[in-house]
Amino acid sequence: MTTVDATGVANADYDPRDDIPLYAPAPKVYPQRVKGRFRRIKWGLLIACLGLYYLLPFVRWNRGSSLPDQAVLIDLERKRFYFFFIELWPQEVYYLTGLLILAAIILFLMNAVAGRVWCGYLCPQTVWTDLFMSVERFFQGDRRDRIKLDDAPWSFDKIWRKAATHLSWLVIAWWTGGAWVLYFADAPTLVMQLATLQAPMTAYLWIGILTFTTYVLAGHMREQVCLYMCPWPRIQAALTDADALNVTYRYDRGEPRVSVKQAAKLREAGQPAGDCIDCHQCVAVCPTGVDIRAGAQLGCIQCGLCIDACDDVMRKVMRPPGLIGYDTEAAVVARDAKATPPARRLIRPRTILYAAIISLVGGAMLYQLATRSLLDLAVNHERTPLFTTLRDGSIRNSYTLRIANKRSEARPLAITVGGPAGTTVEISGASPSADWRPIVTVPADSSIEIKLFVAMPRSVATRSSQLIQIKASDLAFGESATVKENFFAP
Amino acid sequence: MASESEKPAVDAVTGTATTGHEWDGIQELNTPLPRWWLWTLYLTIVWSIGYWIVYPAWPLISSHTTGVLNYSSRAEVGQELVKLAALRTTQAAGLANASLTEIKASPDLQRIALARGKAAFGDNCAPCHGGAATGAAGFPNLIDDEWIWGGKLDDIQKTILHGIRWEQNPETRVGNMPAFGRTGMLKRDEISQAVEYVRSIAGLDVDKAVDLGKGKEVFAANCASCHGEGGKGNQELGAPDLTDAIWLYGSSRQAMTEGLINGRGGIMPAWSARLDPVTIKALTVYVHGLGGGQ
Numbered sequence: 001m002t003t004v005d006a007t008g009v010a011n012a013d014y015d016p017r018d019d020i021p022l023y024a025p026a027p028k029v030y031p032q033r034v035k036g037r038f039r040r041i042k043w044g045l046l047i048a049c050l051g052l053y054y055l056l057p058f059v060r061w062n063r064g065s066s067l068p069d070q071a072v073l074i075d076l077e078r079k080r081f082y083f084f085f086i087e088l089w090p091q092e093v094y095y096l097t098g099l100l101i102l103a104a105i106i107l108f109l110m111n112a113v114a115g116r117v118w119c120g121y122l123c124p125q126t127v128w129t130d131l132f133m134s135v136e137r138f139f140q141g142d143r144r145d146r147i148k149l150d151d152a153p154w155s156f157d158k159i160w161r162k163a164a165t166h167l168s169w170l171v172i173a174w175w176t177g178g179a180w181v182l183y184f185a186d187a188p189t190l191v192m193q194l195a196t197l198q199a200p201m202t203a204y205l206w207i208g209i210l211t212f213t214t215y216v217l218a219g220h221m222r223e224q225v226c227l228y229m230c231p232w233p234r235i236q237a238a239l240t241d242a243d244a245l246n247v248t249y250r251y252d253r254g255e256p257r258v259s260v261k262q263a264a265k266l267r268e269a270g271q272p273a274g275d276c277i278d279c280h281q282c283v284a285v286c287p288t289g290v291d292i293r294a295g296a297q298l299g300c301i302q303c304g305l306c307i308d309a310c311d312d313v314m315r316k317v318m319r320p321p322g323l324i325g326y327d328t329e330a331a332v333v334a335r336d337a338k339a340t341p342p343a344r345r346l347i348r349p350r351t352i353l354y355a356a357i358i359s360l361v362g363g364a365m366l367y368q369l370a371t372r373s374l375l376d377l378a379v380n381h382e383r384t385p386l387f388t389t390l391r392d393g394s395i396r397n398s399y400t401l402r403i404a405n406k407r408s409e410a411r412p413l414a415i416t417v418g419g420p421a422g423t424t425v426e427i428s429g430a431s432p433s434a435d436w437r438p439i440v441t442v443p444a445d446s447s448i449e450i451k452l453f454v455a456m457p458r459s460v461a462t463r464s465s466q467l468i469q470i471k472a473s474d475l476a477f478g479e480s481a482t483v484k485e486n487f488f489a490p
Numbered sequence: 491m492a493s494e495s496e497k498p499a500v501d502a503v504t505g506t507a508t509t510g511h512e513w514d515g516i517q518e519l520n521t522p523l524p525r526w527w528l529w530t531l532y533l534t535i536v537w538s539i540g541y542w543i544v545y546p547a548w549p550l551i552s553s554h555t556t557g558v559l560n561y562s563s564r565a566e567v568g569q570e571l572v573k574l575a576a577l578r579t580t581q582a583a584g585l586a587n588a589s590l591t592e593i594k595a596s597p598d599l600q601r602i603a604l605a606r607g608k609a610a611f612g613d614n615c616a617p618c619h620g621g622a623a624t625g626a627a628g629f630p631n632l633i634d635d636e637w638i639w640g641g642k643l644d645d646i647q648k649t650i651l652h653g654i655r656w657e658q659n660p661e662t663r664v665g666n667m668p669a670f671g672r673t674g675m676l677k678r679d680e681i682s683q684a685v686e687y688v689r690s691i692a693g694l695d696v697d698k699a700v701d702l703g704k705g706k707e708v709f710a711a712n713c714a715s716c717h718g719e720g721g722k723g724n725q726e727l728g729a730p731d732l733t734d735a736i737w738l739y740g741s742s743r744q745a746m747t748e749g750l751i752n753g754r755g756g757i758m759p760a761w762s763a764r765l766d767p768v769t770i771k772a773l774t775v776y777v778h779g780l781g782g783g784q
Contacts, residue, residue: 023525221526228524384622388634388781391734393693396634398781428779429597453781 026224028150029289031133032143032281036308045121046130054175057182063087064408066444074184080445086369087406087445091376098365102358109354111236113346115246115326119232120303125225128176128218129287132169139165143284169219170211177210223288226301233298240296241329243345247302248327249282249293252335260317275319282306282324292324375413376404376447377483379470386488395489396455403440403472404447411474412441415452418469419487420460426453433475454487461489581606582768590643593775600775607776610769614761615777623780627739628756633781636736639663640725641784647774653760654728662760665716665728671751676712681750684708685743691721691733694741 059071061084068075073082081088088095110117119126139161140146149158181203182190193199217225226233240246254276258266266273276293283291285306290299292306304326311321331341382398390396405411414437417425427450430438442448454468465486473480499508501519511518541547545557556562581602585593593599612621618629625631630638639649649663656662670676676684687705690696709721716729723731730738739745739754761770777783 021520022522023528024522026524026526224524224526228527385624385633388624388631389735390635391731391736393735396781398633428783429594429600451779 027289029223029287030143030146030284031287031289031305032284032309033137034285034305034308034312036305036311038304038308042121042130042303042305046127049122049124049127050131054179057179057187061085067408068186070186072183073186076184089404089406092372095365095369098361101361102365105354105357105361107232108239109351109358111239112241112244112348112351112354115240115244116233116236116300116302119226119236119301120247123232123301125217125230126287126301126303128172128214129222131172132218133287135168135172136165139168166219169215173211173214173218174207176214177207180210181206223299226288227299237298241350242333243328243330243348245326245328245344246296247292247300247304247307247324248296248329248332249276249324250322250327250335251332252338254293254323275314275323277313277317279313281309281313285309296329373479373481374406375411375472375474375479375481376402376406377470377472377481378402378404379452379483379485381485381488387490389490390455393458394455395458395461396453397487399452399454399470399485400449401452401470401483402447402449403442405442406445407477408444409476410441410443411476412439413472413474414439415450416471416473417452417454418471418482419454419466420456422457422460423468424455426455427451428453439475456487456489458489461487464489585768585771590647590771590774593771594643594778600779603772603775604779606769606772607774610765610773611776614765615773618758623777627745630738631736632777634736635782635784636731636734637725637782637784638723638730638738639728641778641782643774643778643783645725646777646783647770649758650765650770650773650777651760651762654758655755656757656760659760659762663728667716667729667749667754669751669753670712672753676708676750680704680708681747684713684750685746688713688721688732688746689743692741693733693735697743 056072057070060069061071061082062069063082067087068082070082071084073080075082079090107118136146140149149161152158178194181199185203190199190203194203221229253274255274256272257274257276257278260277263273263275263277282293283289283306285308286292286300287303287305288299288301290297292300307324307326310324314321314323328341328344331344334341378401380400380402382400386397388396388398401415403413414433415425415427415430416437417423425438427438427440430440430450433439440448440450452470454470465488467484468487469482469484471480471482499510499517500506501508501517504519506519506521508517509520542555543557544559545561546554547557548555584599585603585606588596588599593603611619611623615623619625619632620629623632630636635641637645639645639654652659652661652663654662655664655666668675671678671681683700683702683705685705686696686700687702687709690702690705696702710719713721713732716727717723717732718729721732723729730736737745738756739749761773765773
């Protein structure tokens, strides 16, 4: 069992398995500047996404004097969520479930149609990393300069470039957190409070947390987030199929890789020569540092920057562009078999299924939202006792009725109970209307709880339980809501 | 086992190195974590050290390290309780300065009174009247509309303050149902006749064999002085209405006969000596709001 260890010395205890690294290296990626179609799309989306994120809290929306006028606001203190014309109460949090289902299926559909569009263009990790990289490039230069700078000994030049980069990153990160908290309070007021250092402690805390995460994730972790933290690359690997668009290197055109001169010679001699000149530009521009020529892989976020880089090179060496491009697995297989790539199938079972689920869930949510009542009733039957006998022998049940008024005006409601003849309703503290219906007034945008005593003569309270309808009718808006509940008798 | 030629092998399918561990031909791939994962572990350790410094952490022989913040969840609860006591003092002042009708009229005061009343009811009244105030045989149901000693706010407050048949309290209200049978005031058949007559005016089933006319005479001579000519009762004397559907001791023939033989007279303690006036006010409003208040 004597073996030779790495230094060439015989060592009985040496086991080569000990040399297997326990931790994977995370080599620093130095993406190179690139110009082209996909880069322009990415800039456009970056401006749109960040613009939306930073400016949305300042958009105003008039909801009357008693409610906040911020278009998008999560009001934790008053427990309301405002989104333009929508106002949601905590009990309507199920819309969030619907939204999450929608988001997931839309991601699935995006993936089935155009691959990892989310990862490459829209994911916050990608967008902020892109922004941070451009800052880095501004202060430290392009790929080669940055590599050189990192290798160089510390000097004034290196220090100020590094310091300026990190300082700018921190400022952006601070603003990221700063914009985040604006969604939870009146934005202009909070900005003023932040400027005069009078904002609540929670605001500073959250800005601090988001400054830290943005700085670390977009400045330092970058592709490590995609490779090790994010579940989506794994999920999409299971979702992709032969017809999904992916950023693909065309083996059939590219191989064998030879230099420009060599290729010219080979082509003259009538021998096969690939278009790939092995210039590594696709690797140099890649923000996650992968080699797309190795095929579809977890690390590839499909941002299309290698397409821009490769097309540029192809133009320079006078070969047709598109050596790397958005392509499907089906087309790759067909070309491998020297067949014509099949037409891309956009309509296929999974896209139909995804689209169907999206329209179903989206439609159900819209319907629910459009028809939801601004007057909600919830009733609880008093359990102890289920019923009480009164002096005249009639049976009384008591209920707790919660009435939610989602309008921004106080509204008087007439409460009536539908049941057999002789059924009466009594509400402590309620004033009767002209026709003797008890009236309760619910303040604007709030809910109240009232105790309801419903009595029936013994002659009609014959069954041990029967359904009654409790109805609240709005005298001002003509709206009404009804709940059913059991009436118990001996 | 290690041999001279062994090197980290590479899995043909995935291109990943294997660790060399093999079970029945299944090899373990080496897919190591990035090193920053290790650093996050170290970071959590450093964080925990910061925690030790800031918060109470280490047990000592008879105490523990307190941390620079000197934080204690027990002290925090204490502060919360002090705040709560202060709040309750303010609320109590509000109740003390308002009359019962003012409390009923103000939603805020009523809310406070109901909350305090509910708690006080559970602590003091529920053992006899039940948690839901539905009472039991001999202990009045407080949620129906029958009141032996009156169901107005003032009546209820009076009952709570001074009790019923509570001798230690000079203002307590007393009204006794005599033991007609035991003392020989009525004979057996007179008792039966009275019982059947009362059943007839209460709308209960009646034994046809008994002479109701004689029963009416017995009632007029012995019962009407307190319960009234028509048996409608008298709240001044605590004499229950005998014509309604509510029976403190049940409406069975046996229960009624027993009442006539042995008499009745349940006791309710006076609470003026045991509860403060604000709590009694709150209890009054609470009981009044249970469903029977007049």
